[in-house]
Amino acid sequence: MDAAGVGMVDGRKPADRVSIxxxxxxxxxxxxxxxxxxxxxxxxxxxxxxGGAFKAxxxxxxxxxxxxxDSPISEDAxxxxxxxxxxxxxxxxxxxxxxxxxxxxxxxxxxQAATHYWRTGVPCPLVVRLPSGGTSGSGPFHSQNMESLYAxxxxxxxxxxxxxxxxxxxxxxxxxxxxxxIFCEHKFLYYHLKADSLPEERLPIGKARIMRGGRxxxxxxxxAMLHEALAAANELARDGFEIEVVDLRSVKPLDTxxxxxxxxxxxxxxxxxxxxxxxxVTAEVVSRIAMEGFHLLDAPPRRLNCKDTPIPYHPNLWAxxxxxxxxxxxxxxxxxxx
Amino acid sequence: xxxxxxIEGLLPTGVTAERFAEGFRWMLLSRTVEDKIAAxxxxxxxxxxxxxxxxxxxxxxxxxxxxxQGRDVFAPLIRDQAGRMAFGDTVxxxxxxxxxxxxxxxxxxxxxxxxxxxxKGMPAMISxxxxxxxxxxxxxxxxxxxxxxxxxxxxxxxxxGTSTGAWHEAMNMAAVERLPLVVAVANNxxxxxxPSTRQFACDDLVERARGYGAQGISIDGTDLxxxxxxxxxxxxxxxxxxxxxxxxxxxxxxxxxxxxxxxSYVPVELRELAxxxxxxxxxxxxxxxxxxxxxxxxxxxxxxxxxxxxQAVAQAxxxxxxxxxxxxxxxxxxxxxxxGNLQTA
Ligand SMILES: Cc1ncc(C[n+]2csc(CCOP(=O)(O)OP(=O)(O)O)c2C)c(N)n1
Numbered sequence: 023m024d025a026a027g028v029g030m031v032d033g034r035k036p037a038d039r040v041s042i043x044x045x046x047x048x049x050x051x052x053x054x055x056x057x058x059x060x061x062x063x064x065x066x067x068x069x070x071x072x073g074g075a076f077k078a079x080x081x082x083x084x085x086x087x088x089x090x091x092d093s094p095i096s097e098d099a100x101x102x103x104x105x106x107x108x109x110x111x112x113x114x115x116x117x118x119x120x121x122x123x124x125x126x127x128x129x130x131x132x133x134q135a136a137t138h139y140w141r142t143g144v145p146c147p148l149v150v151r152l153p154s155g156g157t158s159g160s161g162p163f164h165s166q167n168m169e170s171l172y173a174x175x176x177x178x179x180x181x182x183x184x185x186x187x188x189x190x191x192x193x194x195x196x197x198x199x200x201x202x203x204i205f206c207e208h209k210f211l212y213y214h215l216k217a218d219s220l221p222e223e224r225l226p227i228g229k230a231r232i233m234r235g236g237r238x239x240x241x242x243x244x245x246a247m248l249h250e251a252l253a254a255a256n257e258l259a260r261d262g263f264e265i266e267v268v269d270l271r272s273v274k275p276l277d278t279x280x281x282x283x284x285x286x287x288x289x290x291x292x293x294x295x296x297x298x299x300x301x302x303v304t305a306e307v308v309s310r311i312a313m314e315g316f317h318l319l320d321a322p323p324r325r326l327n328c329k330d331t332p333i334p335y336h337p338n339l340w341a342x343x344x345x346x347x348x349x350x351x352x353x354x355x356x357x358x359x360x
Numbered sequence: 361x362x363x364x365x366x367i368e369g370l371l372p373t374g375v376t377a378e379r380f381a382e383g384f385r386w387m388l389l390s391r392t393v394e395d396k397i398a399a400x401x402x403x404x405x406x407x408x409x410x411x412x413x414x415x416x417x418x419x420x421x422x423x424x425x426x427x428x429q430g431r432d433v434f435a436p437l438i439r440d441q442a443g444r445m446a447f448g449d450t451v452x453x454x455x456x457x458x459x460x461x462x463x464x465x466x467x468x469x470x471x472x473x474x475x476x477x478x479x480k481g482m483p484a485m486i487s488x489x490x491x492x493x494x495x496x497x498x499x500x501x502x503x504x505x506x507x508x509x510x511x512x513x514x515x516x517x518x519x520x521g522t523s524t525g526a527w528h529e530a531m532n533m534a535a536v537e538r539l540p541l542v543v544a545v546a547n548n549x550x551x552x553x554x555p556s557t558r559q560f561a562c563d564d565l566v567e568r569a570r571g572y573g574a575q576g577i578s579i580d581g582t583d584l585x586x587x588x589x590x591x592x593x594x595x596x597x598x599x600x601x602x603x604x605x606x607x608x609x610x611x612x613x614x615x616x617x618x619x620x621x622x623x624s625y626v627p628v629e630l631r632e633l634a635x636x637x638x639x640x641x642x643x644x645x646x647x648x649x650x651x652x653x654x655x656x657x658x659x660x661x662x663x664x665x666x667x668x669x670x671q672a673v674a675q676a677x678x679x680x681x682x683x684x685x686x687x688x689x690x691x692x693x694x695x696x697x698x699x700g701n702l703q704t705a
Contacts, residue, residue: 063505089505094536099494099529106498109478112505114498129526133486134495136691141470144478145693177691200693228702275699 042220044183045212047190048078048151050220052115055197056086059113062197064090065100066117066151075119076153076212097123101130101150108148109138113197121152121206122166135202136177145200149193155208155246155296156328156344161335167245167295170302172204173274179203179227180274184211184248187221188271195227208246215249230277232284236266239290239357241350242281242307244270247294253347258354265354273303281307282315289320290357296344299327321360326353369652373589377652383425383446383584384643385661387417390442391640392665393451396673397458401619406458408471413439415582415614416546418639420516421446422587423544423607426595427514433481433499435492437516438473439546439613448480451672461679468682490517490526493543497530500539512598514542520551520559522568531604535573540598542591542605543574546581548613553625566608574604581609582639584646612636 042050055062064079070092073080083090093100097118104114118124124131131150138146156165173180179201183189189207196203225231233248234255241251248269255265266284270276285291291311293304304325311323328344369377394412401410413420416439424446427434434447441454456464457475466475466484476484483499485492496513503511521527522545534541545565549556562568569576575597579590587609594605612630616623630636647653653661692698 094529094532096494096529096533098491098526099497099533102491102494102526102530103498103501103533106483106495106500107502107505108498109483109495110499110502112502126525129488129491130494133488134491137486138478139693140691141466141474142476142478142484143467147693179692179694179697199697201697228697275697275702277702278699279702 041216041218042186043213044186044189044207044215045076045078047186047217047220048193048207049080049082051190051193051197052079053082053085055113055115055194056082056089059197061111061113062089062115063107063112064115064117065093065104067093067095067119069117074117076209078117078151078153097126098130101127102134104148104150105130105134105138105146108135108146108202109144113147113149115149115151115197117151118153120164121154121168122163124150124152124168131172131178131202131204132175136175138177139201140177146202147200149196149203149205151205151207153209153212154206155210156333156340157209158337158340159335160333162332165333165340167206167297169204169206169245169273170295170297173303173306177202178274179272180206181227181272182206182208182245183271184208184245184269185221186215186217187224190220191224192227192271199227206245210246211249225271227272228275228277230271230280231269232266232280233269234265234267236264237288238263238265239292239354240266240268240281240284240288241292241294241354242268242270242284243294244273244303245296247296247345250345250347251294251350254351254354257347257351263354263358270303276303276306276310278310278314281311282318285311285315286318289318291319291323292326292350292353292357293323294326294345294350296328299325299330302327321357324353324357326350369650371585371646373585375585375588377650379425379588380585380643381647381652383418383421383588384647385665386421386424386442386446387584387640387643388661389445389451389665389668390417390421392662392669393454394441396669397455398619400458400673407460410458410619411438411473411617412615412619413441415612415638416548417442418584418587418643419544419546419581419609419611422584422591423514423516423542425588426542426591427512429481431481431511433483433496433511433513435476435483435485435496435513435515437485437492437521438518439548440516443516444482447482449477449482451668452675455672455676456679459673459676460681461676462682463679464676488526489521490524490530493517493527493530493541494533496541497534497537497539500541501537510599512540512542512595514544514595516544516546518551519545519547519549519556519565520554522565523559531572531574531606534604538601538603540601540603542594542598542607544591545606545608547608547610549630550613550617550623550626552617552621564608566606569606572604572606574606575602576606576608578608578610580635581611582635582637582642584639584643610635611639614638
């Protein structure tokens with residue numbers, strides 16, 4: 023996984039490129055993994071010649087004949103197949119067309135893949151890529167965030183990259199792990215998020231990143247909500263508030279130490295997630311800080327999630343269903359007043 | 361004891377005396393192990409459930425015998441004690457698992473039929489019915505990627521399990537990939553207490569094979585010779601590139617769903633039908649009528665099986681049980697990613 027191997031993107035050297043998107047980073051990581059490890063193969067609906075619903079595997083079937091395979095619409099069997107291949111020494115990467123459809127594979131993920139190493143001592147190295155989260159107009163069944171569900175189960179690693187560099191490096195690291203990894207890539211970031219080139223800077227899985235330092239309040243978030251939180255922090259900076267923003271990067275494991283250290287500096291905590299409000303990552307963050315860092319808090323910790331309804335289709339509704347820079351900003355303002 | 365396979369030593373199915381006797385031995389050993397486990401259960405010596413394959417030994421043993429451990433893959437299910445042992449599982453590993461010995465393959469982390477040794481080609485079933493078939497498909501895909509040829513994968517299921525989505529998905533996938541998969545469907549007429557009429561509406565489950573794109577064969581699952589001949593042929597066809605094979609065996613579960621269940625929902629008339637005979641008794645009679653074993657030799661075999669089981673019980677009972685203080689509580693192979701181990705400084 024050396025930086026020198028970053029190589030070509032869409033047949034061009036990074037230097038020739040204006041920029042690389044989050045989606046292209048995911049494609050490049052798969053390209054590199056296929057090139058370097060003969061045990062890696064890709065399995066998913068429409069991912070071969072067609073290149074996937076989002077083009078995350080564009081050209082890979084051509085470049086790696088026989089290793090990028092179209093699957094039938096059988097999420098359960100897709101994951102069962104991946105488990106069988108993984109325990110026999112392969113490193114499958116399964117693309118769910120949308121994270122929402124992984125509900126059909128839920129049994130194979132949580133009961134088969136997640137328990138395998140514990141029960142038998144034989145590792146089950148596989149990656150499930152989940153195109154996650156809301157985009158305008160996608161509705162209740164093409165917008166979900168599943169990280170909290172999967173994080174609930176022992177035996178899984180659950181990643182939620184928010185940057186182009188993390189999408190690339192964390193996917194590459196995920197492929198080398200000897201455990202099942204749920205890789206939640208955010209669809210909103212696919213095309214919107216660009217970097218000038220693939221960053222060489224990387225952090226290992228399991229470490230949160232302080233994206234912006236501050237001393238008045240800590241916002242802990244991940245995935246697409248990171249960018250909303252950063253925008254809110256920018257707004258608040260105009261009024262002289264310095265907001266620290268922590269990107270979890272991985273929700274399981276959860277880097278409690280980094281959050282605690284941040285709250286020790288700021289005394290105030292807001293946890294923001296795009297998923298449903300009952301339980302989940304933000305509840306976990308708040309409960310840990312309440313338990314281990316109660317003495318550090320100057321105000322009750324807060325959580326912000328989407329509304330407790332299915333995800334609406336129409337942009338007018340969707341825009342207020344999930345947290346945004348504006349609602350995060352207002353929540354921080356309330357927090358600062360307490 | 362058995363003369364070499366002369367013409368007289370062949371059954372109408374083409375199965376030799378030796379092969380039939382081998383099948384009979386696995387059936388006998390399986391019945392002996394399971395009778396012992398049931399007795400231990402009723403004596404309160406086993407934690408958790410006990411699920412028996414009484415009446416299904418011929419069908420199961422024949423599948424296990426048709427496969428080669430070290431080369432093939434076999435995902436057994438609830439009622440496969442005979443097939444497991446024919447494939448290479450031992451009486452000792454069975455008892456270690458039922459008695460919770462840490463020296464058993466599941467080390468007290470899982471029990472009873474939920475055991476396996478994936479590195480020896482035997483995945484450990486999860487409870488969720490239908491879920492193991494696609495896992496076998498995955499091992500077969502893996503072998504294909506590695507360029508290994510001539511590997512066969514087998515999976516067992518009951519007629520109830522064929523109503524799951526997981527089963528349909530896996531059968532379709534196997535056919536799309538034209539995998540060398542052999543599925544053994546034991547139609548024992550009841551899924552727990554539910555009769556087949558509440559489970560499926562076609563005349564014979566084998567009709568589905570065509571819809572999947574698999575080759576289907578329906579047999580009397582109580583006839584050892586027919587089971588051996590059928591599975592041998594199905595495994596050969598799969599090995600030769602013939603794609604998925606679906607073998608449906610008709611039989612009756614001659615016990616409850618588990619040792620806790622008296623199967624009172626199975627009508628007496630049904631139990632008395634000739635077609636629902638005990639396959640072990642039938643195989644024993646075949647051994648005798650063909651002169652492949654004398655009554656005395658059969659008694660010796662039975663005593664030998666009993667002795668083998670007694671020894672395994674004694675050994676497994678002496679072995680240590682899991683110690684919570686020495687348990688690693690480690691569900692990840694990447695140990696550094698357990699939260700207690702994170703290096704976040
Ligand atoms: C998906 C699923 N649902 C329910 C169960 C509970 N269950 C265990 S065995 C069984 C009956 C299985 O019947 P069948 O597949 O015909 O096999 P048999 O027990 O007759 O061998 C049921 C309902 C289960 N294990 N898995």
